[in-house]
Amino acid sequence: MQNILKGLRVVEGSAFIAAPMCGMTFAQLGADVIRFDNITGGVDYRRWPVTEDNHSFYWADLNKGKRSFAVDLKSDRGRELVTQLITTGGEEGGIFSTNLPAKGWLSYESLKNHREDLIQLAIVGDRHGGTALDYTVNAKVGYPHITGPEDDNRPVNHVLPAWDNIAAYLAAISILAAERHRRLTGEGQKVELALADCALATMGHLGFIGEVSINKEERPRYGNHLYGALGRDFVTADGKRLMIIAVTPKQWSGLQRAGGFSAKMDALEAKLGVDFGSEGNRFLAREEICQIIEAWTTATDFSSIKQALDENRCCWGPYQTVRELVEDDIDVSEDNPIFSMVEQPNIGRYLVPGQPMSFSACKRHGAIPAPQLGQHTNEILGDLLGLSDGEIGKLHDQGIVAG
């Protein structure tokens, strides 16, 4: 928790990863983020991983630090309350982030009638109005065909929902840009972001579209090799696996010193008639170069390799399982200031990250747990919407709100 975005309020109607992660980022940066949900929870309320008792880690981890407002979204009165919540407040309010179908009463056009300078960010599946999820988008752009071992042509889906993460942060950038624009001009607006377009744009930004268009070449699978320079996984004599990389000239000279194989590399250069000072040549000769490195790693224990690589300032890192990461790595402990121990109701006490960036103008406080569903319904109705205790009680009695 860092209060850099104090004074910003975002109302969120969301589910799954991209939209909730956008809001969670803001909440951890000090914004007041209010997620509204149906009284029984949204479609992501039980999303796996879950505890033995079916409480969702996923939901808790993606909604940290927010306030929760539980309301019957089918009822006219519930919709009125949400409309009011989205459009209330002065400079602080009037920002709505959503990946729900932004139609009818939740459309920008409709909400704008209640607040002219509204900022509404809508995350959609694709530009045609279709549904898209991280996995379908990933299949579309081609990564599964170029991911995985070179001796196996089955496409490999990624497990990290990278496109959802990217969409979440592009959504946050969009909202901050629109809020800056509103601050400078007074003008609100609608921002639309399609998950599929996030992936399509990335394929261009990373050179894939140019490569096919101009070179007329398609990149094949290169297994665990880094593309275009030197990098691969190696196994040590005592069975540990590590990733070793040499992209820059410094990394390449450091690696040769670490392994003591400068002479062998010189001989290989002479034999092939190429200069390994150029990163592309290292890539082209990757199999031969990796054989030399492998002869070293397979004959040497991890601790000696680690020492040699560190002493020569090489770029490398060990492979870990998620369990090793969580249980043994000091970077996932309170030694790392981005983490703090949090008691998450219904789930338990575990280590929770704040935002990874550190602002020198803001003190870092521990992470705040996710709310329980509807935990802040009453305070929001009272403080933000100005309802009396009696009116709030009546809304509960009528089943329009909960919490």
Place this chain on the structure above:
Amino acid sequence: MQNILKGLRVVEGSAFIAAPMCGMTFAQLGADVIRFDNITGGVDYRRWPVTEDNHSFYWADLNKGKRSFAVDLKSDRGRELVTQLITTGGEEGGIFSTNLPAKGWLSYESLKNHREDLIQLAIVGDRHGGTALDYTVNAKVGYPHITGPEDDNRPVNHVLPAWDNIAAYLAAISILAAERHRRLTGEGQKVELALADCALATMGHLGFIGEVSINKEERPRYGNHLYGALGRDFVTADGKRLMIIAVTPKQWSGLQRAGGFSAKMDALEAKLGVDFGSEGNRFLAREEICQIIEAWTTATDFSSIKQALDENRCCWGPYQTVRELVEDDIDVSEDNPIFSMVEQPNIGRYLVPGQPMSFSACKRHGAIPAPQLGQHTNEILGDLLGLSDGEIGKLHDQGIVAG
């Protein structure tokens, strides 16, 4: 190109993906982004993919829309000019984004002497001062062990540099948050972001840390299955591959209608004694459910499957190779407003993405190519640093600037 961030200037000392992508995002949103480089280019100037003539798509695509300032960074006068460039300007200036070693003259402490309200964003490898790249960070957090076919336990590196992308956008969020803070309070600051911490935080945000900590369970490999609900790749009778997903109740009922296998699913539910209305149960019974779906897909042509899935509003998508994406998919064409045809000097004419989000308050213009190295050196020296033509000529003669 959308001018939502007009009036923002970011000076960038960068290489590779995260920092350049952060600046490129700003440039495509209308900020004036000036990347400075050594006269011969940075360490990423020839990064693959490259053209036949060794011009880098990677460099061009990650520096679209920026201005380029080429300067001898080893010379005192060159360093003076860069310092002046970073700290000049009123409200517009004073933002420095970098992943170069921010030490000595490039440190926040030193630059701050020239401008009290400086905002400096530094992307580093890890919090210990070590080097880290996308591949080493990915190995550290555990994804390679849970990615890839279930019948093969070799770790699988991802090809998408997801952590670099995520770091780029978190860096952009950080700068916008710090700029907002400065606008409201007048105060500048230093922001630090470690690539490794971006990945570590993500492991928490996505539930992996809680899952190991509380459930004491480590997630195994699930191949191409989506985790925790129903989703997998299937091959059609005519050999096309598609990803089919049913996370929400609507997606699940739609899929059953599309394949006409409601009765079979009912029978399977009865046999197993579970309710497939719960997404977790669909995951637990994924092998049996997928057999039923597979019997349909392997016996049916792609076009019929597509029609059935679309008519029932299912969540699905075809797998494509990158070549198919670039050459055959209408979403990678000027039909998609995020793309425009650009003539990139030295490389050629190809389709280039702008930012995927659309701002209703800003017209979208075509993407702007990357600069040639040093293309804007003279205009920056003249207009921003106020040097005369004579002084500029002298700097060229002395080899302190180029372009």
